[in-house]
Amino acid sequence: MKTYNAEIIGVGTELLLGQIANTNAQFISDQLAKTGINIYYHQAVGDNLKRVKDSFKQAATRSDFVFVTGGLGPTEDDLTREAFQALTGKHLVENKQIIEKISNYFDKTNRKMAANNRKQAQIFSDAVIIQNQVGTAPGMIVTYQQSLFIFMPGVPKEMKPMMLNFVLPYLKENFQLKNLIKSRMLKFIGISESQLETDVKVLIDKQENPTIAPLASDGEVALRITAKAENEIIADQLIEHAENEIKELVGPYFYGYDGTTINDTVLHLLAEKNLTIASAESLTGGLFADALVSIPGAGKTFMGSIVSYEESTKSSVLGVSEQTIKTEGTVSDACAYEMAKQASVKFDASIGISFTGVAGPDKAEGKDVGTVFISIYQGENRVLTKSFYFPGERDTIRNRTVKKGLELLYYWLIE
Amino acid sequence: MKTYNAEIIGVGTELLLGQIANTNAQFISDQLAKTGINIYYHQAVGDNLKRVKDSFKQAATRSDFVFVTGGLGPTEDDLTREAFQALTGKHLVENKQIIEKISNYFDKTNRKMAANNRKQAQIFSDAVIIQNQVGTAPGMIVTYQQSLFIFMPGVPKEMKPMMLNFVLPYLKENFQLKNLIKSRMLKFIGISESQLETDVKVLIDKQENPTIAPLASDGEVALRITAKAENEIIADQLIEHAENEIKELVGPYFYGYDGTTINDTVLHLLAEKNLTIASAESLTGGLFADALVSIPGAGKTFMGSIVSYEESTKSSVLGVSEQTIKTEGTVSDACAYEMAKQASVKFDASIGISFTGVAGPDKAEGKDVGTVFISIYQGENRVLTKSFYFPGERDTIRNRTVKKGLELLYYWLIE
Numbered sequence: 048m049k050t051y052n053a054e055i056i057g058v059g060t061e062l063l064l065g066q067i068a069n070t071n072a073q074f075i076s077d078q079l080a081k082t083g084i085n086i087y088y089h090q091a092v093g094d095n096l097k098r099v100k101d102s103f104k105q106a107a108t109r110s111d112f113v114f115v116t117g118g119l120g121p122t123e124d125d126l127t128r129e130a131f132q133a134l135t136g137k138h139l140v141e142n143k144q145i146i147e148k149i150s151n152y153f154d155k156t157n158r159k160m161a162a163n164n165r166k167q168a169q170i171f172s173d174a175v176i177i178q179n180q181v182g183t184a185p186g187m188i189v190t191y192q193q194s195l196f197i198f199m200p201g202v203p204k205e206m207k208p209m210m211l212n213f214v215l216p217y218l219k220e221n222f223q224l225k226n227l228i229k230s231r232m233l234k235f236i237g238i239s240e241s242q243l244e245t246d247v248k249v250l251i252d253k254q255e256n257p258t259i260a261p262l263a264s265d266g267e268v269a270l271r272i273t274a275k276a277e278n279e280i281i282a283d284q285l286i287e288h289a290e291n292e293i294k295e296l297v298g299p300y301f302y303g304y305d306g307t308t309i310n311d312t313v314l315h316l317l318a319e320k321n322l323t324i325a326s327a328e329s330l331t332g333g334l335f336a337d338a339l340v341s342i343p344g345a346g347k348t349f350m351g352s353i354v355s356y357e358e359s360t361k362s363s364v365l366g367v368s369e370q371t372i373k374t375e376g377t378v379s380d381a382c383a384y385e386m387a388k389q390a391s392v393k394f395d396a397s398i399g400i401s402f403t404g405v406a407g408p409d410k411a412e413g414k415d416v417g418t419v420f421i422s423i424y425q426g427e428n429r430v431l432t433k434s435f436y437f438p439g440e441r442d443t444i445r446n447r448t449v450k451k452g453l454e455l456l457y458y459w460l461i462e
Numbered sequence: 463m464k465t466y467n468a469e470i471i472g473v474g475t476e477l478l479l480g481q482i483a484n485t486n487a488q489f490i491s492d493q494l495a496k497t498g499i500n501i502y503y504h505q506a507v508g509d510n511l512k513r514v515k516d517s518f519k520q521a522a523t524r525s526d527f528v529f530v531t532g533g534l535g536p537t538e539d540d541l542t543r544e545a546f547q548a549l550t551g552k553h554l555v556e557n558k559q560i561i562e563k564i565s566n567y568f569d570k571t572n573r574k575m576a577a578n579n580r581k582q583a584q585i586f587s588d589a590v591i592i593q594n595q596v597g598t599a600p601g602m603i604v605t606y607q608q609s610l611f612i613f614m615p616g617v618p619k620e621m622k623p624m625m626l627n628f629v630l631p632y633l634k635e636n637f638q639l640k641n642l643i644k645s646r647m648l649k650f651i652g653i654s655e656s657q658l659e660t661d662v663k664v665l666i667d668k669q670e671n672p673t674i675a676p677l678a679s680d681g682e683v684a685l686r687i688t689a690k691a692e693n694e695i696i697a698d699q700l701i702e703h704a705e706n707e708i709k710e711l712v713g714p715y716f717y718g719y720d721g722t723t724i725n726d727t728v729l730h731l732l733a734e735k736n737l738t739i740a741s742a743e744s745l746t747g748g749l750f751a752d753a754l755v756s757i758p759g760a761g762k763t764f765m766g767s768i769v770s771y772e773e774s775t776k777s778s779v780l781g782v783s784e785q786t787i788k789t790e791g792t793v794s795d796a797c798a799y800e801m802a803k804q805a806s807v808k809f810d811a812s813i814g815i816s817f818t819g820v821a822g823p824d825k826a827e828g829k830d831v832g833t834v835f836i837s838i839y840q841g842e843n844r845v846l847t848k849s850f851y852f853p854g855e856r857d858t859i860r861n862r863t864v865k866k867g868l869e870l871l872y873y874w875l876i877e
Contacts (some may be wrong), residue, residue, distance in 0.1 A: 280577065336751075
């Protein structure tokens with residue numbers, strides 16, 4: 048079975064000036080990955096004839112499919128056609144139907160068609176035309192040496208329908224892309240990226256198909272299993288097998304698949320057990336509440352939160368004893384415990400959770416920036432209070448604190 | 463005057479699979495554009511030793527500065543060091559201080575340091591080390607042939623401070639970057655993007671140097687003025703002139719420059735006037751509190767928030783009269799007013815602000831998704847209650863609501 052290598056070239060100085068991110072490359076890559084085409088390179092290059100030509104030349108030496116976005120518009124900066132012509136010597140011809148379409152478009156919007164718009168109707172004589180369902184400039188598919196060049200506009204809302212409705216079906220039909228890639232993400236919490244990788248190293252070392260790749264984001268890690276196969280059934284079997292092997296090693300830290308978040312998972316566990324929750328927040332300042340309220344349907348489970356940010360409000364609004372604040376301080380086990388209890392009591396919730404600590408930039412009550420206390424209260428007989436140290440800046444500390452709270456709740460609820 | 467050419471290489475298969483967009487390239491480009499360095503190429507390449515090495519080799523032939531992000535982590539997929547070593551034959555040595563920093567990090571967070579973390583302390587013997595203020599893997603600056611290679615981690619929150627706090631000052635000091643581009647952002651609130659653009663069209667049409675570009679984000683708009691000049695004084699004069707022209711047209715909507723946010727601005731206005739604030743939140747679920755708590759030093763001005771998300775807690779915790787809820791509903795003028803008043807009273811704050819509405823996905827109390835009430839209470843003689851309709855999805859509605867609240871507060875405070 049033949050495999051194909053692809054490369055994506057973004058043309059446009061706006062990419063190199065950092066005015067926009069190259070999200071076209073991401074979109075095309077994501078689509079190609081699903082068809083089993085290997086993407087080996089992305090390039091971005093400015094509106095410069097020589098450099099665009101050089102990029103095309105290099106791509107033709109190493110890639111079966113070269114996806115080019117941008118540089119097809121009407122302005123003088125748009126050089127994709129000229130650069131490809133300079134490289135290949137191919138002929139450009141004006142396409143009547145496209146000229147008509149463009150002038151209709153201007154009529155409809157009551158504007159005069161500027162002369163430079165004719166440029167958009169210039170098509171390579173041996174090209175397959177890709178209709179533009181959204182804008183005026185069409186795309187083109189042209190063969191050069193051993194490579195197929197696919198030219199599309201740089202505007203994402205024009206490029207995406209071309210890719211989905213024309214280019215992918217075209218490639219599937221003409222190149223028999225049978226080699227499908229499927230992936231599944233396993234999400235873990237309560238284990239570090241390096242520990243996770245050490246624990247599953249034996250599997251990563253022997254991997255071939257499927258591959259297993261670790262991914263990390265704030266306080267959470269995931270493993271992505273990616274299988275190549277001739278059909279979905281075989282791909283699923285390969286993934287299933289790898290998943291079972293992984294779970295034998297690190298199963299206790301696994302909490303969900305793909306789009307699942309720890310926020311969803313905790314909310315669903317609470318609902319499943321008919322439990323309600325309320326929070327008392329100091330340094331997190333509403334972020335924990337937001338983590339649950341952002342999920343549709345949180346209303347029956349999440350009761351509310353008291354953000355007692357300013358010190359005195361911890362007693363006046365939340366009801367922590369002034370004695371505790373005086374003797375132990377607000378960044379303490381004792382204060383965290385009382386906050387969690389008060390959240391549960393005030394909101395009449397089964398569980399109260401609290402967050403207090405030092406988010407910085409300065410120390411507070413003699414405690415270092417990054418010192419955090421979290422407490423969970425579910426009646427006097429079931430209480431947990433723990434302290435943590437999170438390095439980093441203010442927002443990092445606050446986000447890690449919320450994530451840690453969700454992690455503690457998760458283990459609390461599955462116990 | 464010497465000009466420098468730069469190139470940015472993103473290393474990581476996740477880029478080629480389309481799992482993330484290469485926002486690092488955008489950030490670095492944007493920063494370099496300001497210094498007048500020409501960026502001619504972006505590349506992205508997967509975790510493959512030969513292809514990473516080939517990319518480095520090509521970059522060394524054409525670019526003065528080569529920025530490389532990614533591939534410095536602890537896992538076997540992280541191949542940036544190995545690829546550069548294969549190309550250059552340079553020696554890697556383990557850096558004691560970095561080993562110490564990494565193991566301290568693991569000690570402090572009470573975790574075991576996995577053996578593969580030592581890899582992050584491997585430094586080229588002739589490298590300038592870039593400290594990592596957020597994570598564990600340091601960056602490096604290394605010369606190869608005529609090029610300077612700048613290696614940074616792929617995690618944006620680790621890379622960005624390195625770029626801003628170390629790499630840019632280093633380049634400015636060592637390479638006399640004279641061809642300067644300077645820009646200033648003017649931020650506006652209370653005017654739509656299209657209205658702003660229409661109002662300043664006469665300036666945009668005649669622009670050349672400086673250029674004027676509108677930018678929009680959720681509920682706020684900005685104009686970026688960008689000037690090219692041989693020195694700062696001339697650049698500043700050009701910008702100053704354009705700024706004055708803009709302010710003649712849309713001055714009343716201007717609230718601040720560049721990094722300023724409406725959040726900062728409101729917090730500083732409150733502090734300046736010795737006012738304190740507290741909030742009562744329903745659909746925003748802590749997001750308003752977070753908007754202020756995320757600012758260092760919010761403690762003396764922002765007292766706290768009651769997130770009374772579940773209906774009954776609006777009376778039981780916040781103290782809205784049950785009669786109001788029964789006759790008017792929770793999504794009403796009357797409820798918003800009482801919520802704002804209660805926030806002010808409970809937290810003993812000069813101003814109370816409240817948010818109640820329907821974030822969806824379903825209608826509530828017969829009100830459409832997107833219906834929102836905001837109230838500001840500063841004693842019985844100064845009260846404002848307004849209703850809004852925000853189209854969009856749950857999170858869009860919630861974020862627009864908070865932004866609108868800040869906008870109302872801003873005009874409330876400058877009146």
